[in-house]
Amino acid sequence: MNLSYRIYYVFLRNLVSYKRFIIPTLVISIGQPLFYLLTFGIGMGAYVGMFGGKPYLYFLVPGILISSVMLSATFECLYGTFVKMIHEHLYDSLIATPVSAEDAIAGDIAWGVFRGVISGGLMLIVAIFMGIFPVSLINIFLLFLIMIFVGILFSSMAMIVTSFAPNFDFFNYYSELIITPMLFFSGVFFPLDKFPEWIKTLAQFMPLTHAVNISRAVFLGTYSSSLISNFIVIFVLEVIAFYIGIKSMKRRLIK
Amino acid sequence: MAQVKAVKLTKKFDQLAAVDGIDFEIQKGECFGFLGPNGAGKTTTVKMIHCVSPKTSGELSVLGQPANIDNRSIKQVVGVIPQEVTLDIDLTAYENLMIFARFFDIPNPEAKKRVNELLSFVELDNRKNSKIDELSTGMKRRLLVARALLNKPQIIIADEPTTGLDPQARHLIWQRLRQLKRQGVTLILTTQYMEEAEQLCDRIVIMHKGKILKEGSPLNLVEEEIGKEVVEIRISKEEDEKLIEQLTGLNCGHERVGDTLYFYCRDGHEIMKKIVELSLPSYLNRPASLEDVFLKLTGRSLIE
Numbered sequence: 001m002n003l004s005y006r007i008y009y010v011f012l013r014n015l016v017s018y019k020r021f022i023i024p025t026l027v028i029s030i031g032q033p034l035f036y037l038l039t040f041g042i043g044m045g046a047y048v049g050m051f052g053g054k055p056y057l058y059f060l061v062p063g064i065l066i067s068s069v070m071l072s073a074t075f076e077c078l079y080g081t082f083v084k085m086i087h088e089h090l091y092d093s094l095i096a097t098p099v100s101a102e103d104a105i106a107g108d109i110a111w112g113v114f115r116g117v118i119s120g121g122l123m124l125i126v127a128i129f130m131g132i133f134p135v136s137l138i139n140i141f142l143l144f145l146i147m148i149f150v151g152i153l154f155s156s157m158a159m160i161v162t163s164f165a166p167n168f169d170f171f172n173y174y175s176e177l178i179i180t181p182m183l184f185f186s187g188v189f190f191p192l193d194k195f196p197e198w199i200k201t202l203a204q205f206m207p208l209t210h211a212v213n214i215s216r217a218v219f220l221g222t223y224s225s226s227l228i229s230n231f232i233v234i235f236v237l238e239v240i241a242f243y244i245g246i247k248s249m250k251r252r253l254i255k
Numbered sequence: 256m257a258q259v260k261a262v263k264l265t266k267k268f269d270q271l272a273a274v275d276g277i278d279f280e281i282q283k284g285e286c287f288g289f290l291g292p293n294g295a296g297k298t299t300t301v302k303m304i305h306c307v308s309p310k311t312s313g314e315l316s317v318l319g320q321p322a323n324i325d326n327r328s329i330k331q332v333v334g335v336i337p338q339e340v341t342l343d344i345d346l347t348a349y350e351n352l353m354i355f356a357r358f359f360d361i362p363n364p365e366a367k368k369r370v371n372e373l374l375s376f377v378e379l380d381n382r383k384n385s386k387i388d389e390l391s392t393g394m395k396r397r398l399l400v401a402r403a404l405l406n407k408p409q410i411i412i413a414d415e416p417t418t419g420l421d422p423q424a425r426h427l428i429w430q431r432l433r434q435l436k437r438q439g440v441t442l443i444l445t446t447q448y449m450e451e452a453e454q455l456c457d458r459i460v461i462m463h464k465g466k467i468l469k470e471g472s473p474l475n476l477v478e479e480e481i482g483k484e485v486v487e488i489r490i491s492k493e494e495d496e497k498l499i500e501q502l503t504g505l506n507c508g509h510e511r512v513g514d515t516l517y518f519y520c521r522d523g524h525e526i527m528k529k530i531v532e533l534s535l536p537s538y539l540n541r542p543a544s545l546e547d548v549f550l551k552l553t554g555r556s557l558i559e
Contacts, residue, residue: 002325004327006358009354009357009358012354012357013343013354013357016346016350016354017343017345017346020345021345088341088343088344088345089339089340089341090341090343092307092337092339092341093337093341093342093343093355093402094358095307096305096307096330096335096337097330097355097358097359097406098327098328098330098331098358098359098360099358100324100325100327101324254307254308254309254324255268255308
């Protein structure tokens, strides 16, 4: 792993180019989660009523928040990276400088994380406007750390997919077969305990389940010992995904 | 000591040898050209020199260091004008150069100074704030030249720098490259244009199918391989046997391609006299060029 501080330069390049797209991307990255929040939160919430002694939105918001981190980080490292690699030849010019392939890829993973945090942060602002507050100010800060922590995992996973994607259409498999099921079976919208055992077991293999557990615990300030295993799962997966993502992309970039 | 030295340098993609055991040395301050048709291995060779493609076997050193893909110190002092336009289309011309300067750890005030200098060097100072897609092909190329110079390179690699440009833009780029050479920069050029090689290069190698066929100065190669003059005669295959018989003994080599019979001569006087005597309908007498060498060595048939 030939990583250096130049990751920051790659991140910076993305930031400079981002200012041109900031408005459309903000609209897009907030659109879908906001849609879920309104339909499920307010529409369904009216039927569901109270959930563990609090309005349903308190259950839903931390789940949506971390899902939006997942979605934004994923899409940035799928489509964003693919465009930069294939259509803009950006990586070719990067690796001709002292920036290594690893720096370039890690810089893009960092960028995916940033985009994820922006989306999650926007959701948090919207939730606060709706009167749904995290338990304390410190927990708001902690939530941002969690978003970064989770963003690294989903950016890296997307990077692996991008590393062997022949074209744009290929991403549909990943988003429809992996990301979308995760959104519905990870306890974002409703608790998993009414599901049959095998689905509950399956859910434990979905990284989003663990991310949602952490996010919800930090948002509501209800900590339990099972959080430790949630952290370990995400951490181990992200170390592996980061490593494979970089190695595999490097193999694609350097021939 | 040679700035770039390759010994038995080989690059294989799967089983195909794109570069097949070549040797060369490039000295400081010279312009060294790799000539060859498409797929000859020129670009693969220069990619290995600037450390973005790993070799399969052999040795390659640049400025005394082994050229491998993780060698940042070589990349720090090499400037690359790539074949494809790899400018950052999301950024303006100015931003492109400023960000690139970052990649070389050039501090901001110094970067601003160099970027402005280089934009005027390539005559783009009035397009500073243009987006990339507002620039013409020639302007994009010039911006790539400027970008390659940001790090004050000791070696510049120009991979087909003028492909697809109009004559004006081409000549401007040639002038700039010659100017850099006068400043002592080593130039490594790949090209399919013989005129470009003649204009710029002190020494060239002609590559074909991953191998180096010939090496020398453009002038010497023409003299050695072709001679001074070429006579082209348009004549059908049926008639040419008699003609060749009549024209032999005049110290000219000959070759037939399509509808044309080529004679390569040290001196074209004798053969021209004969041709006038025979009153052949269609012929051309011209000085020999690098293009003749190129075509003789790499074959006149199409390479796809």
